[in-house]
Amino acid sequence: MNDILKLGNREFTNRLFTGTGKFRSRTLIPEMLKASGSEMITVALRRVDFAAGDENILEFIPKNVTLLPNTSGARNCDEAVRIARIAREAGMGDFIKIEIITDTKYLMPDNEETLKATKILSSEGFIVLPYVMPDLTYSYKLIDAGAAAVMPLGSPIGSNRGIKLKEIIEILIENIEIPVIVDAGIGKPSQAAEAMEMGADAVLVNTAISIAEDPVTMGKAFSLAVQAGRMGYLAKMGGESKTAIASSPLTGFLR
Amino acid sequence: MSFSDVLKKYENFDFDNFFKNVSEEDAGSSLDKNKLSETDLLNLLSPAAESKLEKMAKRSHDMTVQYFGRTVSLYIPLYISNYCSNGCIYCGFCASNKISRKMLTLDEIEKEAEILKQTGIKHVLVLTGEAENITSFDYIRSTLILLAKSFPSISIEVFPMSVEQYSELKAIGVDGLTVYQEVYDRDIYAKVHPYGRKRDYEWRLECPERGAKAGFRLVNIGALYGLADVRKEAFINALHAKYLDDKYPDTEIAVSFPRINSSEGGYIPSHRLSDKTFVQFLTAFRLFLPRVGINVSTRENAEFRDNILTLGITRMSAGSNTAVGGYSDDSINNVPQFDISDSRNVTETIEMLKRSGYQPILKDWELIK
Numbered sequence: 001m002n003d004i005l006k007l008g009n010r011e012f013t014n015r016l017f018t019g020t021g022k023f024r025s026r027t028l029i030p031e032m033l034k035a036s037g038s039e040m041i042t043v044a045l046r047r048v049d050f051a052a053g054d055e056n057i058l059e060f061i062p063k064n065v066t067l068l069p070n071t072s073g074a075r076n077c078d079e080a081v082r083i084a085r086i087a088r089e090a091g092m093g094d095f096i097k098i099e100i101i102t103d104t105k106y107l108m109p110d111n112e113e114t115l116k117a118t119k120i121l122s123s124e125g126f127i128v129l130p131y132v133m134p135d136l137t138y139s140y141k142l143i144d145a146g147a148a149a150v151m152p153l154g155s156p157i158g159s160n161r162g163i164k165l166k167e168i169i170e171i172l173i174e175n176i177e178i179p180v181i182v183d184a185g186i187g188k189p190s191q192a193a194e195a196m197e198m199g200a201d202a203v204l205v206n207t208a209i210s211i212a213e214d215p216v217t218m219g220k221a222f223s224l225a226v227q228a229g230r231m232g233y234l235a236k237m238g239g240e241s242k243t244a245i246a247s248s249p250l251t252g253f254l255r
Numbered sequence: 256m257s258f259s260d261v262l263k264k265y266e267n268f269d270f271d272n273f274f275k276n277v278s279e280e281d282a283g284s285s286l287d288k289n290k291l292s293e294t295d296l297l298n299l300l301s302p303a304a305e306s307k308l309e310k311m312a313k314r315s316h317d318m319t320v321q322y323f324g325r326t327v328s329l330y331i332p333l334y335i336s337n338y339c340s341n342g343c344i345y346c347g348f349c350a351s352n353k354i355s356r357k358m359l360t361l362d363e364i365e366k367e368a369e370i371l372k373q374t375g376i377k378h379v380l381v382l383t384g385e386a387e388n389i390t391s392f393d394y395i396r397s398t399l400i401l402l403a404k405s406f407p408s409i410s411i412e413v414f415p416m417s418v419e420q421y422s423e424l425k426a427i428g429v430d431g432l433t434v435y436q437e438v439y440d441r442d443i444y445a446k447v448h449p450y451g452r453k454r455d456y457e458w459r460l461e462c463p464e465r466g467a468k469a470g471f472r473l474v475n476i477g478a479l480y481g482l483a484d485v486r487k488e489a490f491i492n493a494l495h496a497k498y499l500d501d502k503y504p505d506t507e508i509a510v511s512f513p514r515i516n517s518s519e520g521g522y523i524p525s526h527r528l529s530d531k532t533f534v535q536f537l538t539a540f541r542l543f544l545p546r547v548g549i550n551v552s553t554r555e556n557a558e559f560r561d562n563i564l565t566l567g568i569t570r571m572s573a574g575s576n577t578a579v580g581g582y583s584d585d586s587i588n589n590v591p592q593f594d595i596s597d598s599r600n601v602t603e604t605i606e607m608l609k610r611s612g613y614q615p616i617l618k619d620w621e622l623i624k
Binding site: 021022023024025026045046047048049052055073075079082083086101102103104105207210211 | 320321323324325326375377472500504505506507546609612613614616617618619620621623
C-alpha cells in the first residue's frame, strides 16, 4: 500500500510522530525510535545544549529521523519566532512546531499568538506545524497563514486521557485540506488507533511513550496501533449503527 | 485580592483543634479525591494522615511521573556576598554575627562562573545576604549581565525588589526568583526578625507576586521549618503557592521545604520537622498542586535526598558551595548561611540520578533576547 504523508519537502510512511521529553534516560530515545519506526521526533529547543558534546540531546537522535524542533516555553509570538530562528541557525532544519503557552496549569495553546507566529515563520520558509486548540475558523486562518498542517490537542497535554475533543477534531478532519496531526492527550495505543480511524493524518505521542515502564515496547505498540487505525480508515469502515442492518437491503426491491 | 486577603480568611481559624479532630477516614477520603479542596489539604497535613503515608507517596509518585516524567532539573547556587543588614536570629549571615564578610568582585564572579560552566549545568541561582546598601541593585545587575553570557537560565535569591526592578533584571536574562517568607506566623515573624528591612512582613509576603508580575518564568517560595508550628506553616505556604499558580498561570510556581533541625549559627529551632512529616508535606503538596515544582536543596543529606527523589521532587541543587568565592578557591571557609548536608559534587549527583532511573536536566531554557 502506497500511503504517504507529505509535509513540506518530506515524505513519511510512518504516521507516528514522537517526542524527546520526560524519558528517564535519553539512551532510550534511539531504541524507542528504532522499535517504533517513527520518522519524525519533536525536540524542545530549550533543552538542547549545543555545547554539551556527547550529552547534547540531538546526539541521541539517528540522522534518518526528521527533527521537529518546538518552541516549548514561548509565551508569545515574538518568543516563538526567536526560538524558531535559533533552532534553524543551529542546523535543526526547517520544520518547526509552534507551541505558545501562557497557562502552565493546563498547557492550553494561545491560538491568536500562534497564528501570528505561523504567518511570520512560514514567510521565512519554515515548514510550520502549529499546536492549537481545535477550532475550524482558526484552522482556515492558519492555512491562509501558510501552516503545513494543524496539530490540534486531543486533550490537555500530558494528561493521557484520550481524545476528549473528538467531535471538534472530526470537524477539522472533514473540512480542512491540510494534514491534521492529533497532538497531546493520547494516553494509550487504542486512543492513537481511534484518532487514526477518525481520519487524522498522523498523531504525535510523547508522554504516553516516555513515562511507560518500557518506553521501547510502548513505542512499538503505538506504531502498530497507528498502522491499524490508518488501515481501518483507508479500508472505509461501515458506519456505526445502533440497530441491526439486514445484509440484504430492505429497499432492494425498488430497483 | 492579594494574598494578605487570603490569609485573613484563616486568621482566627483554630488549626490545633481542626488537626486534632481529623480522623484517618477523613484523611483517606481526601486522598481519594481527584481535586483537593483546602479542607482536603488540611486533612492530609494532619497527624492522622500519617497513617496514609504510603498511599500518599504512591499517588504523589504517579502524579509526578505523569506531569514531569522521571526527570529532575538541576541548578547550582552561587553565593556572591554574605553581607547582610537584617537581624534574622536563625541565620548565619545575621548582621550581628561577627563573621568575616566578603563580596565578590566582577572578576571573582567571572572565575566562579568559569568553574560552574564546566559542570554542564546551565541554570544558576545567584544568592546574597540582604544588604541593599552594599550589594546594591546596580551591583547585582552588573553581576547578572556578566552571568547571562554563560547561563541561559538565571534565578536570584537576593533582597526583595519592586516590580520595576525585577522587570529590569528580566530584560537582562533573569528568569527565576526565589524568596522564602521564612515564617508566615506574624507574631513569630516579628520576633525572629528584630531589625532590618526584612521586618516588613507585607513587603516580603508580596515579593513572589511582584516577581510573577514582572514576568519571571519561575517563582520559588517556601517556609523555613523550625520557626513555628510546622503544619500551619505548610498549609499557609501551600495556599500561597495555589494563589500564585491561579493568578499567574504563565509563571511556574515551585516550593521548597527548607528546615532547621540542628543548631545553626547558634540558633536552636523551637519546632521540628521530622523526616516523616517532611514526606507527608511533600506528597500532600503534590496532591493539592499537581504541577507545582518541588525543590530540595543540599540542606538535606544525601541519603534522604536519594530516598525522596521518587516521591515528587522536580528540582534539586547540585554541588552547592555556600561559601562566598568557594568554587574557585577551596581554601575559603567563611561562615555559610546554613550547613550543607549533601556534599556530593555535580558529577556524583548526576550519576546518582541516572542510577535511580531519573534523567538529570542540565539545561531547560534558551536565552532569547
